[in-house]
Amino acid sequence: MNLLNIAKITAGYGDTEILHKVSLNIDKRELVTVVGPNGSGKSTLMKTILGIVKPTKGNITFQGESIAGTPTQEIVRNGISYVPQAYNVFTSLSIIENLEMGAFINSGDPSKKISEVLELFPDLVDKRKVKAGYLSGGQRQMLALARALMLNPAILLLDEPTAGLAPMMIEAVFEKIQLINSSGMAILLIEQNAREALKISNRAYVLAAGHNQLDGKGKDLLNNPEVARLYLGG
Amino acid sequence: MDILSKIKLLGNRIKLTPIHYFLLVVMVIIILSFLSVIKLELVVNGLIMGSIIAMGSMGLTLVYGNLKFAHIAHGDFMTLAAYIVLFILMVPLHSMGLQSTGLGPFTFGYPLLLALPFAVLIAALAAITLDVVIYRRLRDRGSSTVIIAMCSLGVAIALRGIVQVIWGGDIEQYPRLSKLYYQLPMDVRIPPDAIFITGVALISTFFLHLFLTKSKIGKAMRATADNTELARVTGINTNLVTMWTWALSAGFAAIAGVLLAVFQAQLLPSMGWSFLIPLFAAVILGGIGNPYGAFLGAMIVGVSGEVSTQWINPSYKPVIAFAILAIMLLMRPQGILGGKD
Numbered sequence: 381m382n383l384l385n386i387a388k389i390t391a392g393y394g395d396t397e398i399l400h401k402v403s404l405n406i407d408k409r410e411l412v413t414v415v416g417p418n419g420s421g422k423s424t425l426m427k428t429i430l431g432i433v434k435p436t437k438g439n440i441t442f443q444g445e446s447i448a449g450t451p452t453q454e455i456v457r458n459g460i461s462y463v464p465q466a467y468n469v470f471t472s473l474s475i476i477e478n479l480e481m482g483a484f485i486n487s488g489d490p491s492k493k494i495s496e497v498l499e500l501f502p503d504l505v506d507k508r509k510v511k512a513g514y515l516s517g518g519q520r521q522m523l524a525l526a527r528a529l530m531l532n533p534a535i536l537l538l539d540e541p542t543a544g545l546a547p548m549m550i551e552a553v554f555e556k557i558q559l560i561n562s563s564g565m566a567i568l569l570i571e572q573n574a575r576e577a578l579k580i581s582n583r584a585y586v587l588a589a590g591h592n593q594l595d596g597k598g599k600d601l602l603n604n605p606e607v608a609r610l611y612l613g614g
Numbered sequence: 615m616d617i618l619s620k621i622k623l624l625g626n627r628i629k630l631t632p633i634h635y636f637l638l639v640v641m642v643i644i645i646l647s648f649l650s651v652i653k654l655e656l657v658v659n660g661l662i663m664g665s666i667i668a669m670g671s672m673g674l675t676l677v678y679g680n681l682k683f684a685h686i687a688h689g690d691f692m693t694l695a696a697y698i699v700l701f702i703l704m705v706p707l708h709s710m711g712l713q714s715t716g717l718g719p720f721t722f723g724y725p726l727l728l729a730l731p732f733a734v735l736i737a738a739l740a741a742i743t744l745d746v747v748i749y750r751r752l753r754d755r756g757s758s759t760v761i762i763a764m765c766s767l768g769v770a771i772a773l774r775g776i777v778q779v780i781w782g783g784d785i786e787q788y789p790r791l792s793k794l795y796y797q798l799p800m801d802v803r804i805p806p807d808a809i810f811i812t813g814v815a816l817i818s819t820f821f822l823h824l825f826l827t828k829s830k831i832g833k834a835m836r837a838t839a840d841n842t843e844l845a846r847v848t849g850i851n852t853n854l855v856t857m858w859t860w861a862l863s864a865g866f867a868a869i870a871g872v873l874l875a876v877f878q879a880q881l882l883p884s885m886g887w888s889f890l891i892p893l894f895a896a897v898i899l900g901g902i903g904n905p906y907g908a909f910l911g912a913m914i915v916g917v918s919g920e921v922s923t924q925w926i927n928p929s930y931k932p933v934i935a936f937a938i939l940a941i942m943l944l945m946r947p948q949g950i951l952g953g954k955d
Contacts, residue, residue: 430847456849464847470840473833481837485849531849
């Protein structure tokens with residue numbers, strides 16, 4: 381049984397259909413990447429998984445149960461954490477408060493979990509009282525990752541976590557993603573830096589114009605001349 | 615348009631922190647009152663008025679922060695709460711024989727202190743009910759915030775109508791014992807209830823601060839005001855946050871209404887409605903959605919309104935508030951403390 385199974389989903393905004401019968405699945409401990417050109421429906425796919433966009437056709441099951449049409453909060457509670465591409469930290473809240481909000485649905489004191497998560501992100505420890513709005517782009521991205529980890533999710537959805545970052549920061553973010561994945565957490569990743577992402581992925585899907593184009597092992601797609609020509613810039 | 619953009623540019627170029635503004639204002643006031651250009655008494659009275667405006671505007675700004683619409687019925691919540699206190703004083707407490715006035719240095723008696731928490735509670739429950747019955751339905755339907763604001767205008771008129779139907783349109787008064795003003799140095803006279811009004815305002819503000827910075831739901835309120843979408847995908851129970859926002863907002867409006875009735879020594883069905891412009895001016899001055907800014911904005915609006923009466927007819931006070939609002943929107947639309955949008 382797959383951890384998350386998306387079966388022939390059709391979804392969009394209003395009358396505009398963006399995803400056409402898209403299918404995708406991800407197993408426990410897997411790192412799966414979705415690549416594709418701008419406007420191919422990658423972000424919409426994630427929003428559909430989270431229930432922000434309601435699918436009109438098809439089904440989504442998580443740990444064997446259908447979650448299509450379930451409210452976002454419930455989906456998050458079931459163990460799916462999401463890091464949006466932009467505006468992914470509460471800028472007027474301190475780092476600590478951001479992490480506390482990450483654990484909102486858990487009752488009880490989050491401070492133990494916070495120090496556990498911060499061990500993964502040593503750069504943030506000294507700045508725990510600093511408002512997130514004062515952080516650099518890379519630090520914000522790290523905080524957003526940390527916030528998503530607060531719930532101990534079964535799967536982490538990351539929407540272009542390296543967008544707009546300096547090359548060194550991109551490398552650091554990929555390292556963290558691998559580290560998180562190696563701890564046993566499944567990760568669904570959308571990436572612009574497709575070449576880097578495919579290198580670290582177990583499997584990958586290529587999406588174009590809202591349709592499944594290709595899927596396969598990360599390394600296979602990396603060596604696929606057609607993928608290289610179309611999406612990896614030759 | 616050219617002049618406007620130049621003014622805006624100038625406003626953007628001046629980078630002053632809130633502390634600079636505050637010190638600047640205090641300095642100007644001290645210098646002006648020493649030169650006897652303005653009466654210090656008016657400044658002090660302005661601070662008392664500012665305390666009442668602060669109670670109202672902090673509630674208003676909380677609702678804006680969470681739900682992103684201007685709650686026009688806010689002033690009429692003040693009115694309703696003031697009348698609820700009147701009812702509690704005149705009917706249940708009166709029949710129980712609790713009807714003393716002139717508690718300590720104040721004009722009112724301890725029954726008012728007994729009635730106030732009830733009024734806060736009733737106002738909070740009324741606001742939550744109103745949200746469930748009206749505003750939430752509009753939100754769920756995807757109505758724009760302009761539609762919801764217009765709807766709250768309807769609610770405002772309805773609330774005032776209810777007050778008028780029950781209590782009539784005449785001026786009412788809490789049972790009170792008239793007392794002399796207190797004489798302070800530098801020719802400052804303050805009304806006997808001034809200490810109560812500013813005290814309640816400061817204590818409530820302090821509790822609001824504790825609530826927003828220490829409690830889980832308070833932090834969630836700030837997070838939701840900061841970024842509603844992210845709050846939702848983080849798993850924050852935004853419905854619960856909305857309920858708390860209404861409860862706090864209406865509770866603060868209730869305190870404001872009762873303080874206003876005590877300060878003006880009268881109740882009128884239109885008292886809250888005519889208070890809306892200073893409230894909105896304070897909210898915008900401090901940065902929309904920022905309760906600390908609203909407090910500061912309220913003090914500025916209160917003081918400038920009172921000080922203006924030295925030269926112009928007191929009935930033009932709202933004009934001063936309106937002028938502040940307009941100038942602020944032109945020069946620094948994000949407010950002194952920089953709120954949202």
